[in-house]
Every structure is written in C-alpha cells, then in structure tokens.
Amino acid sequence: MRIVLALGGNALLARGQALTAENQRENIQKAAASIAAxxxxxxxxxxxxxxxxxxxxxxxxxxxxxxxxxxxxxxMDVLGSQTCGMVxxxxxxxLRNVDPSLAVATLVxxxxxxxxxxAFANPTKFVGPVYTEERAKELMACSDKIFKADGNYFRRVVPSPLPKAIVEKQQVETLLKAGNVVIACGGGGVPVCREGERLEGVECVIDKDLTAELLSETINADLFIILTDGSIFRHYGKPDQAEMKVATPEGLSHFSFPAGSMGPKVDAVCKFVNSGRGKAAIGSLFDLDKILVNEAGTLIQQGEGIEYY
Incomplete structure (x- = not known):
C-alpha cells in the first residue's frame, strides 16, 4: 500500500520545549520508531x-x-529549503538507526x-520574531514587508496560497519505485512561482497538510494520514464530546472545526477522499500501526454518517 504521512509539529517538538537540535532529535527518534514499524x-x-x-x-x-x-x-524560500535538509x-x-535495512531519501x-x-492580496500568516509597534513601523517604512498585531506585539505576515503542483513529482515516484522511504515536501514544499519556463522562489508559507494532500493525489496514494495529537472529536472539549472511529466527508460537513487547528486537517482529508483515489485518516503518531487497521484514530472514507468508538 502506498501511504503519505503528514507529520504534525508534535513529531518534531513537544509543546513548550526549547527549539534545540537535541530536543528535535529526541522527538524524531520516537517518530522514526513508529514509522519504521x-x-x-x-x-x-x-x-x-x-x-x-x-x-x-x-x-x-x-x-x-x-x-x-x-x-x-x-x-523565506531559501530558509524553507534549509529546514527541509535539516529535518x-x-x-x-x-529511520535507518531503527532499521538499517531501510533505504531512505530526503528530497528538497x-x-x-x-x-x-x-492570498497574496491579504497576507495573514504570522512568521518570525516579535517586535514592538514602533520597530514594526520602522521596518515597514524601509521595506516591502508587512507587520500586523499579534497579541501585545507585532509580527511579520506573509501570504499562504494554495499549492498548485509538486514540481519534483517524477523524482518522488522514481525514489519510491526504487524502494526508498521518501521524505518530501517538507514544510509544504519550497514555494515557487512559474515565470515562463523559469521557477522563482516567493515569500509565502504553504499549508503542509494541503501540500501533503496534493502529493497524495499526484502519486495516487492509497492512504493519506495526518498525524497530530489524536482523532477527530465531535464537540471537542465539551461534555458531550465523542471520538470518531469512522467518518465521511458528508458526515463531517455537519460539524464546525477550529480554523487554527483541526479545520484545515479535516478539509485536507475530505478533499483526498472526495478525489476518489483512496481513504484518509487522522490520529496520533504513536498509534500509527493501529490507525492502519482502524483500531485508533479516525478513518475517513466515502459514504454517509459517522461511527464513534
């Protein structure tokens, strides 16, 4: 089975942890054990x-x-490519430390x-360090960068356009056919625009889950899994919350999910299922083996209704 895994931030850094190489490696070791299995x-x-x-x-x-x-x-496109190499x-x-027999390749x-x-007409994605309002205005006066209030401080905002195409799709296919585990489209991929026959980097951020969905369609994956904190819940955090075992795009359309967290993930898995190529799932990285047999997480497939645990 051909599977695309979208790793959430918790796979690289737990909430509140310092962004050190040591902390990231420790979390990645745990992720690698689940994926290698x-x-x-x-x-x-x-x-x-x-x-x-x-x-x-x-x-x-x-x-x-x-x-x-x-x-x-x-x-930002150059910085994005740097992180693709690092992570x-x-x-x-x-992955190779867990299982030396695995062939693994990272593709920028x-x-x-x-x-x-x-999205380019209305940048909304906060990136980078925080500034005072005074300093933010100084930076805007001497550059084309845009800053907006983020709580008590100001941060730069950039566009978050929809992904259109995976440029290295053939290279991903070639690596898979050669027996590699492929690490691709890190951070949603390095954002580029086409100018005639040329590709040029652009200052923006692409949603990682939407790119993973597009990649799943592009390479005809059988299963698209978003690995995050856990399953999809009905009325999460409320007295009547319930964990979904099996859901459908039609069933999920009757619920509203937070735009800053589960909303985009639900949109991405529903888009893949509606493409008719395969099934999707959302669940915890550390339940990956159980997600494959629908013993954990939420499986999304075509049809109607929702089944709860």
Missing part, C-alpha cells in the same frame, strides 16, 4: 512541518543583520503556487 510492508512518503524551524532561522538572520547590516536576511537529515538517519521539493492566488 510500517515502512517494511508499505511504500511511505513523509511530509513534515517546519514552522518553528523557519521562525528560528528568521530570528537568527535578523540578529546577524544587526551585527552586519550589509548582510540582508535570506528569503530530513534527522528523520532519515533515525518545490511546490508551485500562483501569483494570482487571492
């Missing part, structure tokens, strides 16, 4: 997040520019977006 029997593509990692690189860039003003900060390196090393992957996407 199913990689022996299935074709696996891993898509990981990179939000905290890019944020740290942006802060380091900003701090270095204060020391060396002529050294302009690297653009991919740790994942592929720890470009994801094409459209400059006509409405």
């Amino acid at each position: 199913i990689a022996r029997e299935h074709e696996i593509v891993i898509v990981h997040g990179n939000g905290p990692q890019v944020g740290l690189l942006m802060e380091q860039n900003s701090a270095y520019q204060e020391y060396s003003p002529e050294t302009t900060p690297y653009p 991919g390196y740790m994942l592929q090393q720890e 992957t470009q994801t094409e977006v459209s400059k006509d996407d409405p």
Whole structure:
C-alpha cells in the first residue's frame, strides 16, 4: 500500500520545549520508531512541518543583520529549503538507526503556487520574531514587508496560497519505485512561482497538510494520514464530546472545526477522499500501526454518517 504521512509539529517538538537540535532529535527518534514499524510492508512518503524551524532561522538572520547590516536576511524560500535538509537529515538517519535495512531519501521539493492566488492580496500568516509597534513601523517604512498585531506585539505576515503542483513529482515516484522511504515536501514544499519556463522562489508559507494532500493525489496514494495529537472529536472539549472511529466527508460537513487547528486537517482529508483515489485518516503518531487497521484514530472514507468508538 502506498501511504503519505503528514507529520504534525508534535513529531518534531513537544509543546513548550526549547527549539534545540537535541530536543528535535529526541522527538524524531520516537517518530522514526513508529514509522519504521510500517515502512517494511508499505511504500511511505513523509511530509513534515517546519514552522518553528523557519521562525528560528528568521530570528537568527535578523540578529546577524544587526551585527552586519550589509548582510540582508535570506528569503523565506531559501530558509524553507534549509529546514527541509535539516529535518530530513534527522528523520532519515533515525529511520535507518531503527532499521538499517531501510533505504531512505530526503528530497528538497518545490511546490508551485500562483501569483494570482487571492492570498497574496491579504497576507495573514504570522512568521518570525516579535517586535514592538514602533520597530514594526520602522521596518515597514524601509521595506516591502508587512507587520500586523499579534497579541501585545507585532509580527511579520506573509501570504499562504494554495499549492498548485509538486514540481519534483517524477523524482518522488522514481525514489519510491526504487524502494526508498521518501521524505518530501517538507514544510509544504519550497514555494515557487512559474515565470515562463523559469521557477522563482516567493515569500509565502504553504499549508503542509494541503501540500501533503496534493502529493497524495499526484502519486495516487492509497492512504493519506495526518498525524497530530489524536482523532477527530465531535464537540471537542465539551461534555458531550465523542471520538470518531469512522467518518465521511458528508458526515463531517455537519460539524464546525477550529480554523487554527483541526479545520484545515479535516478539509485536507475530505478533499483526498472526495478525489476518489483512496481513504484518509487522522490520529496520533504513536498509534500509527493501529490507525492502519482502524483500531485508533479516525478513518475517513466515502459514504454517509459517522461511527464513534
């Protein structure tokens, strides 16, 4: 079975943890153990997040520019590609440490977006360090960057356009057919726009789960799994909450899920199931083997209604 796994942030960094290489490696070791257990029997593509990692690189860039003003900060597409290499390196090393027989390859992957996407007219995705309002206004006055209030501080905002195409789709296929576990589209992929025959990097952030869904369609995956904190719940956090075992896009359409957390994930799995290519699931990374046999997490498939545990 061909499976695309979208790893949530908890696979790389637990809430409240310092963003150190040691902490990330410790979490990745746990993730690798779960993934390696199913990689022996299935074709696996891993898509990981990179939000905290890019944020740290942006802060380091900003701090270095204060020391060396002529050294302009690297653009977000370049920073994104850096994190693809860093996180991919740790994942592929720890997967092989769990099972030396596994062949693992990390592919720095470009994801094409459209400059006509409405997201470019209204940047909303917060990235990078926090600033005072005064400093944010100074930065906006001397650059084309946009800053908005985020609580008591100001942060830069960038567009979050929809992914259109996976540029290296053929390379992903080739690596899979050669027997590799493939780590691709890290952070949603390096965002690029097409200018005639040329590809050029753009300053934006692509939703990792939406790119993973597009990749699942592109390579005809049998199963698309978003690995996060757990299953889909009806009325999560309320007295009548209930954990969903099996759901359908039609059944899920009757519920409202938070835009900042479960909402985009539900949208992504429903989109894949509605494409008619296969099934999808949402669940905990550490229940991955049970998710495959519908003993944990929420399985999403075509049909009607919802079944609860």
